[in-house]
Amino acid sequence: MSRSPAAASCGTAATAEANALSIRTFLQLRPVHSTPFAVMTSLAPGAVPATASPDQTSAEGHGEGAAHHDVRMFGLATFLVADGMTFAGFFAAYLTFRAVNPLPAGSNYELELVLPTINTVLLVISSFTFHRAGRRLLGGDNAAARRWLLLTAGLGAAFLAGQMVEYFNLPFGLTDNLFASTFYALTGFHGLHVTLGVICIAIVWLQSRPGGRVQASEPFGLEAAELYWHFVDGIWVVLYGLLYLL
Amino acid sequence: MTLAAPSDLSSPSPAPRGLQPEGWLRYFSFSLDHKVIGLQYLVCGFLFYLIGGALAGVIRTELASPISDFVSRDTYNQVLTLHGTIMIFLWIVPVVNGAFGNYLIPFYVGARDMAFPRLNAVAFWLIPPAGILLISSYFIAGAAQSGWTAYPPLSLTTPATGQVIWILSVLLLGGSSIFGGINFIATILKLRRPGLKMMQLPMYCWAMLGTSILVVLSTPVLAGTLVLLSFDIIAHTGFFNPTLGGNVVVYQHLFWFYSHPAVYIMVLPAFGLVSEILPVHSRKPLFGYTTMVYSILGIVVLGLIVWAHHMFTSGTPPWMRLFFTIATSFIAVPTGIKFFNWLATLWGGRISLNSAMLFACGFIVNFVFGGITGVALAQVPFDIHVHDTYFVVGHFHYIVYGGTVFVVFSALYHWYPKFTGRMLNEDLGRLHFLLTFIGFNLCFAPQHWLGLNGMPRRVAEYDPQFTLLNQVSSVGALLMAVSTLPLLINVLWSAWKGQPAGDNPWNALTPEWLTSSPPPVENWIGEAPLVQHPYGYGQAEGLMDVKVASGRQLWDGGNR
Numbered sequence: 090m091s092r093s094p095a096a097a098s099c100g101t102a103a104t105a106e107a108n109a110l111s112i113r114t115f116l117q118l119r120p121v122h123s124t125p126f127a128v129m130t131s132l133a134p135g136a137v138p139a140t141a142s143p144d145q146t147s148a149e150g151h152g153e154g155a156a157h158h159d160v161r162m163f164g165l166a167t168f169l170v171a172d173g174m175t176f177a178g179f180f181a182a183y184l185t186f187r188a189v190n191p192l193p194a195g196s197n198y199e200l201e202l203v204l205p206t207i208n209t210v211l212l213v214i215s216s217f218t219f220h221r222a223g224r225r226l227l228g229g230d231n232a233a234a235r236r237w238l239l240l241t242a243g244l245g246a247a248f249l250a251g252q253m254v255e256y257f258n259l260p261f262g263l264t265d266n267l268f269a270s271t272f273y274a275l276t277g278f279h280g281l282h283v284t285l286g287v288i289c290i291a292i293v294w295l296q297s298r299p300g301g302r303v304q305a306s307e308p309f310g311l312e313a314a315e316l317y318w319h320f321v322d323g324i325w326v327v328l329y330g331l332l333y334l335l
Numbered sequence: 336m337t338l339a340a341p342s343d344l345s346s347p348s349p350a351p352r353g354l355q356p357e358g359w360l361r362y363f364s365f366s367l368d369h370k371v372i373g374l375q376y377l378v379c380g381f382l383f384y385l386i387g388g389a390l391a392g393v394i395r396t397e398l399a400s401p402i403s404d405f406v407s408r409d410t411y412n413q414v415l416t417l418h419g420t421i422m423i424f425l426w427i428v429p430v431v432n433g434a435f436g437n438y439l440i441p442f443y444v445g446a447r448d449m450a451f452p453r454l455n456a457v458a459f460w461l462i463p464p465a466g467i468l469l470i471s472s473y474f475i476a477g478a479a480q481s482g483w484t485a486y487p488p489l490s491l492t493t494p495a496t497g498q499v500i501w502i503l504s505v506l507l508l509g510g511s512s513i514f515g516g517i518n519f520i521a522t523i524l525k526l527r528r529p530g531l532k533m534m535q536l537p538m539y540c541w542a543m544l545g546t547s548i549l550v551v552l553s554t555p556v557l558a559g560t561l562v563l564l565s566f567d568i569i570a571h572t573g574f575f576n577p578t579l580g581g582n583v584v585v586y587q588h589l590f591w592f593y594s595h596p597a598v599y600i601m602v603l604p605a606f607g608l609v610s611e612i613l614p615v616h617s618r619k620p621l622f623g624y625t626t627m628v629y630s631i632l633g634i635v636v637l638g639l640i641v642w643a644h645h646m647f648t649s650g651t652p653p654w655m656r657l658f659f660t661i662a663t664s665f666i667a668v669p670t671g672i673k674f675f676n677w678l679a680t681l682w683g684g685r686i687s688l689n690s691a692m693l694f695a696c697g698f699i700v701n702f703v704f705g706g707i708t709g710v711a712l713a714q715v716p717f718d719i720h721v722h723d724t725y726f727v728v729g730h731f732h733y734i735v736y737g738g739t740v741f742v743v744f745s746a747l748y749h750w751y752p753k754f755t756g757r758m759l760n761e762d763l764g765r766l767h768f769l770l771t772f773i774g775f776n777l778c779f780a781p782q783h784w785l786g787l788n789g790m791p792r793r794v795a796e797y798d799p800q801f802t803l804l805n806q807v808s809s810v811g812a813l814l815m816a817v818s819t820l821p822l823l824i825n826v827l828w829s830a831w832k833g834q835p836a837g838d839n840p841w842n843a844l845t846p847e848w849l850t851s852s853p854p855p856v857e858n859w860i861g862e863a864p865l866v867q868h869p870y871g872y873g874q875a876e877g878l879m880d881v882k883v884a885s886g887r888q889l890w891d892g893g894n895r
Contacts, residue, residue, distance in 0.1 A: 160450050160525045167517045171551045178556035178589055182563070182574070185585050193580060263572060267580045270572040274563060 165313050169320045172282075176324050179278065180331060183271045187335075196266045200333050201255070208251040209329050212283075215244035216322045219290075219315050229305045231297055238297070238311075241318070242290040245283055252280050272332060279328055282321045289314040365460065367452035368856060372459050373438030374754060377747075379459075380430035383421050383466055388816060390418035395778075395812035398805050403795040411795040412480035413473060413497070419483030420501065423601070424508040425466045427739055431604040432550075433459065433515055435746055436543050438754070439611075440519060442847035442854075443537045445528025445863040450521035458514035465507035472500035482793060484590060487564065487575035487583050495568050502561045502568075509558045512600075516550030519543050530865050534628065537845050537869045538621060541628050542607025545635040549596040549603075552639065557593035560586060584649050591642035599638040601735055602702075603631065605742035606673055609695050612742075612749045613677055615843045616692040617684025620870040623676040630669030637666045647715050648722045656715045663713035670706055674699070690764025694745030697772050701737025705730055708783065723793075726786025732779045744771070744822070751826070752840045756852040757833030763825040767818055774814025781808050845869045 187198070222237035261269040293314045296303040303310040361371055362378070393414045397405040406414065437455065441448055449455045472478045479501035481490035490498050523536070523544045564586065566572045573579025575586040614621045621627065643651055643659040651659075677699055686692065708730040712718050721727065744767070751759050781804040786792075790801045797805070839848040846866045850859050 160521055163525055164451055164454075164517050164521045167520050167551055168513075171513050171517070171555045173555075174552055175555040175559040178559040178592070179563075182560075182585050182589060185588070186574075186582060189585075190580055190582050263570060264579075267573055267582075270566070270574055274566065274572075274574075278559075278562075 161309055162312065162316065165316060169317065173320070173324070176278070176328075179271075179275055180327070183275060183331065186267050186271060190267055192266050192268055196261065196268065198268055198335075200272075201258070202333060204251055204255050205329060205333050208248050208255075209325065211244050211251070212248050212322050212325050215241045215248070216319050218244065219318050223308065223311055223315050226297060226303070226308055226311055227305050231299060231304070234311075235294055235297055238290055238294045242287050242294065245287040245290065245318075249280060249283055249287070252276065252283075275328055275332060279321070279325055282324070286314070286318050286321050289317065365456050367448070367456055369437045369441050369449045369452065369455065370854060370858075372455050373434050373436070375459050376429050376434035376437060376462070379462060379466075380426050380434060383425035384430075385819070386470065387418055387421035387426055388819065390414050390421065391812060392816055394418060395809040397795055398797070399809040401797050401799045401802050401805075406795070408795045409477070409480065412482075412493075412793070413478040415793055416479045416482050416501070417470065417473060420469060420479075420505065421466070422735075423483060423597070424505060425462065425469075427601045427735060427743075428508075428512060428597070429462055430743055431601060431608070431739055432512070432519075432543070432546060433462075435539070435608060435750070436515070436519055436604065438750070439537075439539055439847055440522055440543055441526070442850075442858060443540045443845065443869075444523055444526050445531055445846060445865065446522060446526040447857040447859075447863075449518050450526050451518050454514050455518050458511045458518070461507050461511035461514075465504045465511070468500060468507070469504035472497045472504075475500070484594070485561075485564065486590075487567065487581075487586050488577065490564065491567055491576055499565060499568055502565045506558055506561055509554045509561075512550050513554050513558075516547035516554070519547040520551065523547075528863050528865060531867065534625070535867045535869070538610035538624070538627055538631075539604070539607035541631050542603045542610070545631045546600050546603045548635055549600050549638060553593040553596040553600075556589055560589040560593075584646070587646050587649055588643065591645045592639075595642040595645060596638045598734065599634055601739050603634065605698070605739040606631070608742050608746045609677065609698055610673075611845060612691055612695045612745055613680045614870045614872055615749070615841045615845075616689065616695075617681050617686045618872045619680055619684040620872055621676070622679035622682075623672070624870070626672050627676055630672040633669035634666060637662060637669070641666065644713050644718070647718045660713055660715055664710060667706065667710050674703055674706070689748070690759065690761060690768055691745045691748035693765065693768040694741050694748065694771075697768065698738060698741040698745065701733055701741060701775070705733030705737055708733065721786050723791055724786035725782040725790045725792055728792050729779045729782035729786060732775075732782075736779070737775055741771070741775075744768075747822075747826075749841070750847075751829070752836030753847055753852050753854070755830055755833070756836055757829050758836045758840060759829045759833060760825050763821045767821040767825065770814055770818030770821065774811045774816075774818055776811070778808050778811030778815060781805075781811075844871055 192198070218237050219241045222234045222241060225231075225234035225237060256273075261272075263270060263273050293303055293310050295301065296310055361368070362375055364371075366372060366375075393406060394411070397403065397411055397414075399405075403411065437449065469478075476496035477494055479485065479490070479497040480493040481498065485498065485501065523540050527533075527536075563572075563574045567574055567576050567581070571579075573581040575581045575583050577583060610621055610627060641659055641663045643655055644663045647656055647659075681696075688696075708726070712721070712727065712730060748759055748764055751757075785801055785804055785808075788801070790797050836852055838850065838852050840852075841848065844866065846864055846869070847854070849864045849866070
């Protein structure tokens with residue numbers, strides 16, 4: 090209810106001009122003309138802006154600018170952090186189970202190592218082939234990029250096939266014991282990610298055909314799939330260490 | 336974009352006209368406009384609030400007498416589970432994050448929309464199906480009965496159908512929440528208008544940034560945990576089933592790793608909103624901007640490492656109790672900083688005690704009470720005494736209702752003129768506040784006493800010695816239910832007949848007020864204003880005409 094000293098000080102007309110000036114600098118509400126955010130043309134009052142700033146609205150196709158590309162990759166990276174937290178939760182649960190809950194007599198944590206190790210190598214190689222595909226695309230050589238993409242998808246599919254073979258030869262089923270359940274949940278959830286990745290690569294492969302929407306000038310689709318693939322790859326390396334080596 | 340005006344027929348806009356409905360119909364469409372989505376969140380959330388409130392009415396009616404006479408015990412369990420889940424996941428989280436966040440954040444960063452408008456619309460449209468799914472489970476096979484925590488083994492032994500539907504619904508809502516969080520982080524960090532620095536953003540941006548970081552880091556853990564729980568129910572695995580060698584405490588750790596930060600997900604945006612409302616109506620700059628920012632970040636960091644204070648009676652080892660007690664007590668420091676900053680903002684201000692301000696001040700009173708009981712609950716000896724009693728229920732509602740819901744109402748009175756171009760009725764608003772404040776305290780204050788004296792929570796029957804205070808509490812709940820009427824009448828009536836608000840009825844300086852009410856589709860005609868001092872109240876204010884349409888006009892001719 091009481092007026093603050095600052096609020097009371099603005100009374101006299103003599104200081105009005107100075108105050109007006111100071112508030113101008115204080116608020117700094119000046120328009121910026123020379124930036125990509127200020128493409129909004131000046132319109133008659135009441136009219137609706139005709140075009141949106143390309144960097145701010147990805148809606149309905151405009152949004153292909155470099156800055157927006159950056160935002161999309163940032164969004165994907167944030168999503169992968171969230172996805173990584175799901176795995177982190179599973180890993181924490183697995184490690185706690187291992188530390189606290191003894192397995193029933195007759196079962197243990199031993200796993201066959203040869204096939205998973207080959208699988209790990211395949212998946213790590215696929216990260217490099219994907220990277221090569223990206224380089225080729227940015228270099229303008231779509232045909233080569235698509236060959237590397239196919240190789241990457243093939244390696245991913247081989248990984249999934251290897252996983253299947255391993256599943257069929259395991260001595261335990263989903264509900265046999267706590268380790269079995271955790272093993273299937275972790276590798277299954279990761280396998281789901283790999284499957285999704287292979288599908289994404291196939292889509293990018295289709296889109297990077299001549300005249301498609303993934304080109305050297307607009308590599309977002311490929312780069313997004315690549316970031317995701319590296320993420321899935323990295324998760325597997327951790328998973329391999331925890332499930333097979335620990 | 337959802338360009339709606341007919342004047343853009345000749346424009347080169349690539350928007351496919353005709354695909355998006357115009358007028359009121361766009362609120363039922365897959366609109367990409369952040370303001371439409373914000374209001375969709377708000378109205379949808381409010382409808383679920385009415386349902387959740389009706390369920391609370393069932394609970395309080397049942398508890399008006401010590402015997403189970405109003406509904407059966409099974410139904411009571413379903414009702415309390417639905418009440419908790421609806422109020423948390425369908426009312427508070429979507430409204431205080433999604434509604435006000437979507438409406439305000441693009442204004443505050445000087446953008447024309449969120450970073451990912453389509454993802455934004457997807458995030459909203461996950462909510463109604465998830466809510467309908469959840470509520471329909473009651474009619475299909477009986478809703479889940481294990482409370483909003485769904486602790487195993489209880490959630491494994493209660494009827495499975497309702498529990499599985501509950502899990503599905505919460506997974507959908509969690510997905511919606513994560514999508515929203517990603518969008519907020521990208522918008523605040525990447526779509527800021529050039530020249531606008533982080534430390535010049537309105538405080539709600541910081542609150543939403545902190546909240547979204549918590550959402551992105553903790554919600555996926557809940558999602559993973561619920562997937563494992565559903566395996567336990569459907570496939571009979573034994574992750575959390577002790578009879579199959581599993582571990583229930585692991586569930587509790589994973590659950591609270593989300594659900595403690597969830598409390599901050601519900602209350603941090605409220606902190607942000609109240610930090611916007613107090614300076615406007617007390618005509619003073621927000622006190623201690625920098626400390627506010629760092630205390631939000633401090634709450635985010637601490638909020639992630641205190642979850643096990645919910646588990647002091649779950650056989651936690653002594654070192655864990657010690658760590659989590661100390662960490663939890665530390666949260667009082669940043670929270671206390673914010674509390675005193677709000678008081679200092681009010682101190683000596685030209686306060687206009689309108690409905691928005693009344694609810695904001697009510698928030699401060701209720702929240703400090705809930706905060707103090709929170710510090711008490713962090714202490715192991717005290718917590719062991721009152722764990723799973725009505726003391727916890729009282730504390731929780733003081734934070735979530737007395738805190739967040741009061742701020743939601745305050746924000747509604749504050750921003751309704753911006754949403755609709757019309758003012759809400761002040762008399763009805765004050766009546767709403769009076770009924771809510773009295774009803775709320777009457778309802779939840781006695782529950783602390785009940786809990787201290789040993790009345791357990793989540794029971795349909797209790798010792799007859801608790802009857803009187805339970806009846807007081809039920810009367811309070813009735814008052815709260817009645818208090819919704821003035822609000823509903825006010826909101827509906829003012830939309831038609833309310834006093835026209837003009838662009839900036841509060842003479843506020845934050846960017847959303849520097850455009851028309853309601854704002855045009857892409858927020859500003861012309862450039863977005865660069866507001867580097869959103870709380871520049873007090874000095875030479877009378878010389879400033881902020882009632883002009885855009886920041887540019889404000890700059891060109893606003894000073895007289």
